Amino acid sequence: MSNNSKLPPVPPAAPTGPGSPRDVPPAPGSFPIDPATLPEPIRDELLAPDPVAIDTASEELKDGLNHCPKCGATDIRQRPGTDLLICRFCRHEWHGQRVEEEFGLGEGLDKLSGTIIASGARDIAADAVNLMSFKCSGCGAEVTINTENAMTARCHWCRHVLGVNEQIANGAVPDAVLPFHIKKDDAVARIRQFVDKRRLFALKEFKEQFTPENVSGVYLPYMIVDGRASADVAGRGEIKTREYTRGSGNDKKTYYDADIYQVQRHVDFTVDDLPLESSAARGNLDTRTNTNNIINTILPFDTKNAVKWNASYLSGFNSEKRDQNVEELRPELEDQLLSVARCQVESSVSRFDRGVRWEQESLDVHGTRWVSMYLPVWLYSYHQPGKNGGMLHYIAVNGRTGETMGSIPVQQWKLLTAAITVGTFLEAIAIWIIGSTS
């Protein structure tokens, strides 16, 4: 009954289509239309302040009290808003060991070679089960933990807390965990602020049922990858040599002359702590069918502050299990490394003022280091009924930095009415200008 062995997961299809995250995301706070030109109610919404996100490099996240665990009690929790663990019996607090120093993850990036996989990122055994039974050391009762969504459980007889601390081969136990820093009240306030900026055209039912207090803290599984690679790109670039106009009056047209160049670039680079979703469902960022790109957007986390795995950090929170192995994530990693390389070479081709068309690219990955990690996310969700099961809209708050992103369902008729009204107004101006000049 408890044997939930399953086939290797199918790799998710690459997301495509307009507005999908294949596009490089726009710079924060940028709008395609200048908000000042829009009607006042729309402008007020656009210009209202966003929830503040802490810079991950800031001092605020670098606290590190270091006490020794002295007590034998098992009722341990994370102290909200800190990286500390607190014993609720004798009130002792201590700090988990940072994996960065413990495993030397910040070092030797420039000499990385081969594939180094941390123990928690090893391949998932095909026969691994999700349900784990423990014999409670307090009273001897059998306690079952479903590792699909929880990593701790309380013995229902003697109230001992049991946690999954040893690394089992079902992917549920990562190498490290990054504890929640943003408290629930704070997350609720951020979600409220985010939604308040988007009320005018929001779906009526969404607004009526909006209860941000229902937000839940979830630890989502990620692979944190360091890599050393080289990339080569080749293509054509053009430099403008002359610009002139021909014809006169109505037939005036601008022409350009240009030189065409064969362009090639090579770059060697290392990336530090690139996060990849290690759950196949979360890694599918197809915006036509889901809103996982919202959770993707609140990356990155200050993964340098992650602490060694201890199930006590997860008590009171949900968790999702990793179901992707290193080899299944490698295509996604290579894709992102190529994007990074293309970004790196961009400034070296700035002299081609008519742009560059890259035609070929190649990537040589010299070394990678994989660490599996649970990262903290506050998730609020709303299910919008519709075709093919509707759409699950997320509002996500980064549990460390407070970065907030969300998908608010739209009341289509309202949005269309507003667009048509503004369009009609513009058309009236256009007709008036034509009428007055002819």
Add this chain to the structure above:
Amino acid sequence: MSDDGGLWLLALGPAGATGLYWMLYRYYRNTDKSHAFERETDVQAQAVTGADSDRKIDEIKGTRETRISGDNVHAYRNRVKRIRTDSS
């Protein structure tokens, strides 16, 4: 104001309506957002090489296009033909 310019102005209404619709739709649904790993990840790159081997192969005269066709210098995530090397 020419006749041609006047007719062009008539497109202002539909274009404005479409533009506003898409801007607000994206503002609410954020479908265009994702992790900007290109600029948010710590990348240490050596100096980019290859600039000294740029060579002129052709020239064009009298084109009306302002950019090279298929310009993808800013579209980092659009993959082009991948040349495989077996050394990794």
